[in-house]
Amino acid sequence: MEKFQIPEWAYEFHGHQCPFMPIxxxxxxxxxxxxxxxxxxxxxxxxxxxxxxxxxxxCMQDGIMSSTSATFGKGLIEKLNYGKVAATFWYPNKGGVRxxxxxxxxxxxxxxxxxxxxxxxxEPSEIPAKVRQDIIDIVLTASIDELFTIEILxxxxxxxxxxxxxxxxxxxxxxxxFERYLRMKDGKKVCIPCSEYNKAEKGFYYPQFxxxx
Amino acid sequence: MEKFQIPEWAYEFHGHQCPFMPIxxxxxxxxxxxxxxxxxxxxxxxxxxxxxxxxxxxCMQDGIMSSTSATFGKGLIEKLNYGKVAATFWYPNKGGVRxxxxxxxxxxxxxxxxxxxxxxxxEPSEIPAKVRQDIIDIVLTASIDELFTIEILxxxxxxxxxxxxxxxxxxxxxxxxFERYLRMKDGKKVCIPCSEYNKAEKGFYYPQFxxxx
Numbered sequence: 001m002e003k004f005q006i007p008e009w010a011y012e013f014h015g016h017q018c019p020f021m022p023i024x025x026x027x028x029x030x031x032x033x034x035x036x037x038x039x040x041x042x043x044x045x046x047x048x049x050x051x052x053x054x055x056x057x058x059c060m061q062d063g064i065m066s067s068t069s070a071t072f073g074k075g076l077i078e079k080l081n082y083g084k085v086a087a088t089f090w091y092p093n094k095g096g097v098r099x100x101x102x103x104x105x106x107x108x109x110x111x112x113x114x115x116x117x118x119x120x121x122x123e124p125s126e127i128p129a130k131v132r133q134d135i136i137d138i139v140l141t142a143s144i145d146e147l148f149t150i151e152i153l154x155x156x157x158x159x160x161x162x163x164x165x166x167x168x169x170x171x172x173x174x175x176x177x178f179e180r181y182l183r184m185k186d187g188k189k190v191c192i193p194c195s196e197y198n199k200a201e202k203g204f205y206y207p208q209f210x211x212x213x
Numbered sequence: 214m215e216k217f218q219i220p221e222w223a224y225e226f227h228g229h230q231c232p233f234m235p236i237x238x239x240x241x242x243x244x245x246x247x248x249x250x251x252x253x254x255x256x257x258x259x260x261x262x263x264x265x266x267x268x269x270x271x272c273m274q275d276g277i278m279s280s281t282s283a284t285f286g287k288g289l290i291e292k293l294n295y296g297k298v299a300a301t302f303w304y305p306n307k308g309g310v311r312x313x314x315x316x317x318x319x320x321x322x323x324x325x326x327x328x329x330x331x332x333x334x335x336e337p338s339e340i341p342a343k344v345r346q347d348i349i350d351i352v353l354t355a356s357i358d359e360l361f362t363i364e365i366l367x368x369x370x371x372x373x374x375x376x377x378x379x380x381x382x383x384x385x386x387x388x389x390x391f392e393r394y395l396r397m398k399d400g401k402k403v404c405i406p407c408s409e410y411n412k413a414e415k416g417f418y419y420p421q422f423x424x425x426x
Binding site: 007009010012013014015016021024039040041042043052053054055056058059060061062063064065066069071072073074075077079081082083084085086100103106115118119123124125126161162163164165167169174175176177178179180181182191192193202203204205206 | 220228234237272273276277290292316337380389391393395
C-alpha cells in the first residue's frame with residue numbers, strides 16, 4: 001500500500017512523533033468516509049472514545065481530533081473510560097460507526113523497539129528518530145483491514161447537551177459563571193468553588209448514547 | 214499593541230475562526246512564560262480547565278492545547294465543570310498558575326456582531342469572514358492586562374494518574390482492554406461493556422489537585 005499522508009501540523013499539535021496519533025488520524029479519516037461526511041468545522045460529529053486514564057496510547061485521540069475537527073474544545077469528544085483502543089463516531093442523521101484497533105495489529109506493534117524504550121520510561125521525543133519513523137511507517141503503510149474492525153451502527157443515537165449562553169457573576173468572587181454551574185448558598189448565587197459543595201460532591205458529565213443494536 | 218500571531222494550523226485543527234480559540238492560545242502562551250517552561254512535547258504540563266458542558270466558549274481549550282501541547286489525547290487537560298473561562302496550568306516542580314478571562318473583556322466582546330449571529334444559531338464558519346476577522350483582531354491586539362487576571366500558585370499540587378501498559382483480552386468479546394478497566398463477572402475477566410455493570414454504575418475520573426493557598 002501507498003504511504004498514508006498526515007499533515008505535519010498534526011505532529012506539531014500533538015508534540016511528538018509516535019504511532020498512536022497516526023492510528024487515530026487514520027481512524028478519523030475512515031469514520032468520515034463511512035458516515036459520508038466532511039470534517040466538522042463547527043459542532044457536527046461527536047466522538048465517544050473508549051479510552052480512559054492511567055494507560056498509554058491515548059495519543060490516538062489527538063489523531064482523531066486532527067482528522068475530524070471533532071475537538072475537545074468544541075465539546076465533540078468524550079472518554080467512556082473502557083480502556084480500549086476504539087471509538088464510536090456519531091453524526092446527526094447518519095447514525096454511528098465504531099472502529100476498533102485489531103488485537104493482531106496491537107500484537108504486531110508490541111515487540112517494536114519503540115515500546116521497549118517507552119516501557120523503560122523513555123518519553124517519545126527522546127526515542128531515536130529512526131525508531132519513531134519506522135513504527136510510524138508501519139502504521140502509515142498498513143491496510144485498513146489490517147488495522148481496524150469497523151462496525152456500522154445505523155441506529156446509534158447520541159444526545160448532545162443543550163447549550164445556553166446565559167451567565168451571571170458569582171456573588172462571592174465576582175467571576176462570570178455559566179448559569180448551569182451556579183449554585184445557591186446562604187441565599188446567594190455562587191460558583192462551585194465558592195460554594196465549596198464540590199469538596200463533598202463532584203459534578204460529572206457522562207455522554208448520553210444508545211447503540212440500539 | 215502589535216498583533217499577536219497564531220499559526221494557521223491552529224485554526225485548521227479547530228475547524229473554524231472564532232475569538233475563543235485565540236483567547237485560549239494566548240492563555241497557554243502566558244502560562245508557559247509564567248512557569249518558565251517550553252511546550253509539552255511529552256507528558257509534562259497538566260491543565261485543569263474550569264469549563265464544562267452546555268455552554269459556548271469551550272473553544273478556548275483548543276487554543277490552550279495548540280499553544281502548550283498539553284493535549285486531550287495525552288491526558289494532559291481535564292474539565293473541572295465550573296462553567297468559567299479560566300484554567301489552571303500545573304508543571305512538575307514549578308507549581309501552578311491560574312488564568313481567568315476578565316469580566317470586563319467578556320463584556321467588551323459580548324455586544325459584537327459575532328455573538329449576535331451565534332445567538333441566532335449561526336455556526337461560526339457561516340458568519341461573514343469580516344465579522345470573524347474583526348473580533349479575532351480585538352483578541353490579538355488586546356494587552357495581557359486587559360485580557361486576563363493571572364494568579365501565581367507556587368504551592369499548587371497535582372497528582373497525575375499512575376499509568377500501566379498491562380492489558381488483557383476480555384474473556385467475552387475478545388478485545389484487548391487495559392487492566393484497570395477489566396472487571397470480574399461470572400468468574401471471567403471482562404471489559405466494562407461486556408460486564409454491563411456500567412448500566413447501573415458509571416466510572417468517572419476527577420483530577421486530584423490542591424491549590425494550597
